[in-house]
Amino acid sequence: MKKTYFQPIQIGFIFGAVNVFLVLIGFNAMVASLLAKALGEQVLTALPPFPYLAAFTILLGLWCGIAAARKSSRARIAGNVLAGWLSGLAAGSVTFVFCVGIGWLLSNKIDIRNYLTVLSFDFINGVLMGLPPLVGALANLGILAAAGAVGGLLYGFIQSSKVKQINQPILALTCSTTEKLKRLDHGRRRLAFQILGVAIAGAVVIFLPLNWGSYWNYVAGTVGLYVILGLGLNLIVGLSGQLVLGYIAFFAIGAYTMALLNSPLPYNLMWGFWPALVLGVIFAALAGLLLGLPLMRLRGDYLAIVTLGFGEIIRILLKSDVLTDFSGGPRGIQNISGPTLFGRPFNSDIDFMYLIAISVALAAFVYNRLQHSRPGRAWLSIREDETAARACGVNTTRYKLLALALGAAFAGLAGAIYASRNQFTGPEEHSLMASINVLSLIIVGGLGNIPGTILGAFALKGLPEILREFSNYRLLTFGALLVVMMLSRPEGLIPSKRPKYKTPQEADGRNAEEKNVS
């Protein structure tokens, strides 16, 4: 009995606090502007019209009601409405108190923008929807309560049997389609499917860059470069299980190799893109080897912090006065020339897109082959249990070094292309946050597999670009999404399947089983 009232109210209070927080950072104005733009209205000022601000409150109230109704899991619609209404009321009361507070500020003309930066009088007026303080606060309360009830009703309606009946065939269809798709993976049709997949992917990669403009080419190219980085880090973290946090240092080495060999300042060497690319890869791999040599005794987080230190050392050195003559110091290196192909310049956004696509394909191919080769199995054994692996005769030091060097080579490749594409590289490009981004992307996508890495790169590098509509709130949203993604899919968006190595007997048994099933 207690639970029936208590839980929705608790949820309501949380939503109320969230609402106050979002208002205090001006998030409501941003969402309202987006809504106004979506409905075709031109918003030239920072503050959109009142109805849209109210719409934000309504949306939040709806969500609150739905959440409360779902938590209370009542069978009847009336129960759901009650839960939604209660939660809306609770959220509304929190908001009410807040609105009275800012209303008081407004009526006494107290300007506290020096501390809470969004609370201009216009903004407060907007939150109160242009009404007198107390009325405005009451209006907010009413809107939230009503929206909460509607949210509860909505949830109850969706849950009710009628909608379920409509849903049934759709669900059945989806289920059967997934089943069919799953079955397609096996047997003879698998090849056909693979060919089809590759053909479509190829067509997309070939035709899309021509048509979607330089901006999306740039974004897709960045995503591609981060796929390469992600694959390289996956060799180290995903396959061999070594946590490396300063990975971007190898990227920096690739980028600076390209920059120093191909820019007018400071050396004017102009070796051309392709030799520099190869050298960048080699130098990065060598750096990985050198870093690895003294450190391979370390495990887990000790390795993580040491590599973090290595990354910072590289960045600070590149930036420092000591190496200014060598690396350009904080100024970085400008005017890096682009690649040429058969004597012609090959440096438009479209060309780079193709170059990156080919590199991604190459990296994915190498990664795939490595994964299933002898080193790949050795890495897996190290990841699962280093001591056991060693006991079984795997030279763990050697394979860990190999993983680090190869992973670094991937980063060198990405770095070289990156510097050439931007025509600039500087020390701040290679900060700790960049390393963390790469680590995040492979974990968000799903550790140790190629599709996961691609999806992760898209999520980590594509998403912030898509979130540009959120203007200043994009990193806030991004951080929150990162947490939500981890909470909802701890194994990553596409979880890796552990490769199963079977003894012959097991394999026979499994085959027999499969035959029985089919």
Next chain:
Amino acid sequence: MKAARIFVVLMFMFMMMTACNAAPAAAEPNSPGSVTEVSGSDSATTSPDAAAGTPEICSTDAHGCAVFKPGDVVKIGMGAPMTGGDASYGFDISQGGTIAVQDSGEFEGFKFVLVVEDDGGTAEGGAAVANKFASDPALVAVAGHIYSGATSAAIPIYEKAGIVMLSPSASLPTLTTLGSAVFNRIVFTDARQGPPAAEYLFNKLNVRKLAVLHDGSDYGKGLAETVAAKFTELGGEVVITEAITKGETDYTPVLSAVAAKNPESVYFGGYTAEGAVIVNQMKQTGLENAIFFGDDGTYGADFLSRTGANGEGAFATIAPIPADSPEKAAFDAAYLEQFGKEAGTLSPYTWNGYDSVSALIAAVKSVAVVGNDGNLYVPRGALISAVRNLTDFHGISGTYTCDAVGECNTLPPTFVMVKDGAWVPAP
């Protein structure tokens, strides 16, 4: 299995990107001599009617015209760090720009708007923002970018698209020496204030032993180097050159090391945040008697409030400005009114942000023409040369005349010092 997953992933990416792509898809503007239409809807192809009203200049202009139908807005872009550790610069400069847009009013009924995009101050962000701006046919000019790294990566992209730039704060020397046609800046660069500062120190203040500090940024470092070079050339001795780490709050170790050399003066190339800390901590570390000499980045009201009594007797070089013009007072009042803060508390470049945007809008107004069909035509090539030929533009932080490579703040600096808690012209 694997193939299936890759397929699904690719399809997903494709769908997402095309979905997001819908609005700016019709972009790719500005092939030479072409006319691109701007409109909120999808009818972005050039209609014959529009072509009929096209002024002559659009067919001869190197980069073509941006076309605005009645009711459209003319966009001025700004790429600035709005997130990350340097966000205060982005916020401040864009807020200055916002006021400039309000002050500039309309042109023949066409409104202006400032579009601020977050580039994080990095090359990666700068190139992304530049590409985004370049694919927006309604965007005619960019007041930016703020940081030199982002600017370096952005210039080639604007060059291709024919979008003119006027940066309020990117001070890297090589930005103007690489022969870019579109890049200009109003920031007061190292070459302008460094050597005079060294001369002032040597001749007027009779300093013979100078310590040179900088914050490790391209701006501060460049400045420190020019000062050190000129000072040595004049016959003085640079006793120590040290770099501090930007964004920290305890510089006593560095200052102790500096104090051990007994300099008569400390020159600092960098910004207010670190400069104020240095001034405060100089009193704790045995540098009580050394003169602090800063640059236009350390100048400002914020320096005074942070240093208090410790700041007395500090010097700085600044761009020559009409001491306290009514325009500047009006701007400061408007800034306080709109953003609830004193101008200059977030960064020293508020006024540059204002000037850069208002100079760009003035340039747009000078080249834009309204065609017979009532559309507004902004010839991009003409705009580029209009900004490059900017002469005697009176802003609130200086008078600007752009030279052949796009340096627009070329007058020698004035010297100021802190006296009784205020900046006054130095003797």
Next chain:
Amino acid sequence: MNETLPISIARKGANVLKYLRPVFGAVILIFIIYRLIQTLLIQEIFGPETWTRLVIAGMIIGSVYALIAIGYTLVYGILFMINFAHGEVMMLGAYTCFFVFEALKNIKVGADHSLAFSNAYPVISIIIAFILGMSVSALTGFLLEKVAYRPLRQAPRLVPLISAIGASIFLQNAAQLLFSPQLRDVANPQILARGSGWKFLINGSSVTIPYTGVFTFLLSLILLVSLYLIVQKTKFGRAMRAVALDKKTASLMGIDVDKTISLTFLISGALAGAAGVMWGLHNSMVYYFTGFVPGIKAFTAAVLGGIGNLPGAMLGGLFLGIIESVGPAALGIDFQLKDVIAFLLLIVVLTFRPSGLLGEVLAKEKV
């Protein structure tokens, strides 16, 4: 012949490895000794007054690092996760400090209402700032665990790390959007005015020991010692150690694991809050990015001392602080490279002592 070329190279590398470590160590040792002789004996760049100043600065910053590092170590000892958002928890403490003193400055007391509260009752003001700052940070730590980490307790090890990174980005941007990106100066009460302190002469040059610095250092020590006593002597401390050792067995013995972990986050948050308030008082400059660099440094300090080890975190913090300020001067290197020295030192220490200076204590086994 089923070995590919890179593997054979790597094998040779691994053989070299055996001899490499001593050589590596010897080279570094020789370099350090050479530089020390250069700066201390031959060139005599700095007099005793400079060295005193450097050590004082190092100890103050080191004690702040130590306090933050304890938070990392506590959480790591129990959950084996790097609480990446810990620096942001400290940042919120620093903001609270700013707001408290800003509010107290504006409350006027005294006969003619001219004296600010924070100057009239400085001790009370400082206590208020600490109580509020520690509460805000403790609450943040508590909520952080509840929302972002608790559901992930069974997840693979790296997943809570990413969640923590997300939370860190979120908190940073939330603070920026709430309070604007402006740099803030804390309005210290006059008795703790920044820059004032005991002055004495060494070599004819006055050396200042700032009050805020002494205050910071002493308070850190007190907090660290009391925490150590809590962990070692109280029932809750025992529960904490039990949970660190083995969660399942601990819960079988009647320990509420969830509650213990929550309390650990409360404590680590409170310590970070205290560090934040001290940061505000001593360094003054408070903004949304305040927590990032100290967070990384403190984490380094925790690893340096042996993560999971409370005295280790303390030692690591102080050590790091002093190395950062004395190291560049002693080795005659640019101060810009102080972080390079700190991280190189970390690499060297971990090369020879792979589990930190004091090793791990709070828990033995790692997953």
